[in-house]
Amino acid sequence: xxxxxxxxxxxxxxxxxxxxxxxxxxxxxxxxxxxxxxxxxxxxxxxxxxxxxxxxxxxxxxxxxxxxxxxxxxxxx
Amino acid sequence: xxxxxxxxxxxxxxxxxxxxxxxxxxxxxxxxxxxxxxxxxxxxxxxxxxxxxxxxxxxxxxxxxxxxxxxxxxxxxxxxxxxxxxxxxxxxxxxxxxxxxxxxxxxxxxxxxxxxxxxxxxxxxxxxxxxxxxxxxxxxxxxxxxxxxxxxxxxxxxxxxxxxxxxxxxxxxxxxxxxxxxxxxxxxxxxxxxxxxxxxxxxxxxxxxxxxxxxxxxxxxxxxxxxxxxxxxxxxxxxxxxxxxxxxxxxxxxxxxxxxxxxxxxxxxxxxxxxxxxxxxxxxxxxxxxxxxxxxxxxxxxxxxxxxxxxx
Numbered sequence: 318x319x320x321x322x323x324x325x326x327x328x329x330x331x332x333x334x335x336x337x338x339x340x341x342x343x344x345x346x347x348x349x350x351x352x353x354x355x356x357x358x359x360x361x362x363x364x365x366x367x368x369x370x371x372x373x374x375x376x377x378x379x380x381x382x383x384x385x386x387x388x389x390x391x392x393x394x
Numbered sequence: 395x396x397x398x399x400x401x402x403x404x405x406x407x408x409x410x411x412x413x414x415x416x417x418x419x420x421x422x423x424x425x426x427x428x429x430x431x432x433x434x435x436x437x438x439x440x441x442x443x444x445x446x447x448x449x450x451x452x453x454x455x456x457x458x459x460x461x462x463x464x465x466x467x468x469x470x471x472x473x474x475x476x477x478x479x480x481x482x483x484x485x486x487x488x489x490x491x492x493x494x495x496x497x498x499x500x501x502x503x504x505x506x507x508x509x510x511x512x513x514x515x516x517x518x519x520x521x522x523x524x525x526x527x528x529x530x531x532x533x534x535x536x537x538x539x540x541x542x543x544x545x546x547x548x549x550x551x552x553x554x555x556x557x558x559x560x561x562x563x564x565x566x567x568x569x570x571x572x573x574x575x576x577x578x579x580x581x582x583x584x585x586x587x588x589x590x591x592x593x594x595x596x597x598x599x600x601x602x603x604x605x606x607x608x609x610x611x612x613x614x615x616x617x618x619x620x621x622x623x624x625x626x627x628x629x630x631x632x633x634x635x636x637x638x639x640x641x642x643x644x645x646x647x648x649x650x651x652x653x654x655x656x657x658x659x660x661x662x663x664x665x666x667x668x669x670x671x672x673x674x675x676x677x678x679x680x681x682x683x684x685x686x687x688x689x690x691x692x693x694x695x696x697x698x699x700x701x702x703x704x705x706x
Contacts, residue, residue, distance in 0.1 A: 343425055343427065343428055344427065344428070350428070350684070351425075351429055352682070352684075352695070354425060354474075355474055355477050355478060355481070356481075358474065358478060359478045359481060359482065362478075371467075371468075371471030371472070371474070371475065372422075372471075374425075374471070374474065375422060375423035375424075375425060375426075375467065375471065376423075376424070377425070378424040378425045
């Protein structure tokens with residue numbers, strides 16, 4: 318698995334990375350609850366050395382949208 | 395406003411106000427969907443009615459549903475940011491009143507946001523709702539005398555007491571002019587001149603309220619906002635009559651933008667009560683949603699607590 322973002326989500330959510338893709342969201346990954354969301358934000362900021370605004374965090378409702386947000390910050394994911 | 399279908403909450407007997415508010419929240423924050431669905435399932439029809447009339451009150455004041463959603467989401471977002479800080483540093487970001495006062499209590503725009511948002515969390519956040527239910531259920535209904543609330547904030551607890559209890563007079567003391575104005579508007583709207591009340595904008599510790607002058611003293615979510623909680627509790631002991639109803643809520647390991655005093659365990663808090671001259675008559679301890687008390691303490695997750703106290 319070479320996708321760093323998928324790996325990060327898999328690590329935090331403690332799920333098999335093969336079961337995640339850009340359409341994964343709190344609606345189809347039961348481990349992705351509000352507590353996990355907090356840990357995800359902390360992990361993303363730490364791993365990719367970025368600061369996310371509250372609005373950006375609220376819009377990251379799929380891994381694909383998180384990827385898009387990070388790409389908008391010049392992070393290669 | 396267009397709401398994406400997948401963001402909508404399931405069909406439920408919600409009023410148009412509550413459905414519009416939920417949709418506005420979910421449009422801005424789709425990640426809140428499962429939380430919102432569970433929250434709305436947790437509210438009784440009677441409480442739905444109360445939330446609905448609160449939204450009505452806000453709308454009559456000229457506030458839009460989108461503004462209220464923004465108020466609520468400001469708290470959600472700010473709390474998330476502080477939770478991340480707390481998990482990393484194991485302490486609250488701020489520890490003195492001076493650090494937060496100008497940005498929060500004396501900032502009219504932010505404080506308005508904060509108070510409307512906080513009132514909405516009283517219904518939507520299960521732990522906040524549990525605190526409110528505990529208050530509603532333990533509040534003496536037939537006692538006479540004087541009722542005091544320290545830090546009424548958005549005013550909903552004080553308004554509830556005026557609607558449900560038989561006390562002869564009601565006093566609220568709050569350091570924020572914004573809170574006093576918001577509480578006054580709420581009381582005038584829902585209670586009008588049916589009950590006698592007085593609202594004071596001042597530091598509770600500087601107030602010249604009469605010693606042993608109050609038969610009920612309520613202080614919700616104040617201790618975590620002050621540098622020396624014990625001084626507030628000792629002052630309550632001075633002001634309360636011997637058999638007064640004393641209701642206090644606070645939180646453990648619960649970071650927020652203006653929380654400065656960190657209680658790390660219920661035991662630490664309960665010792666503070668004891669040291670201040672208070673004994674515990676009843677308590678409600680609500681761990682983080684979906685976690686046990688032990689898990690919440692171990693993982694530094696927010697715990698909400700409410701106590702009915704009495705003088706020793």
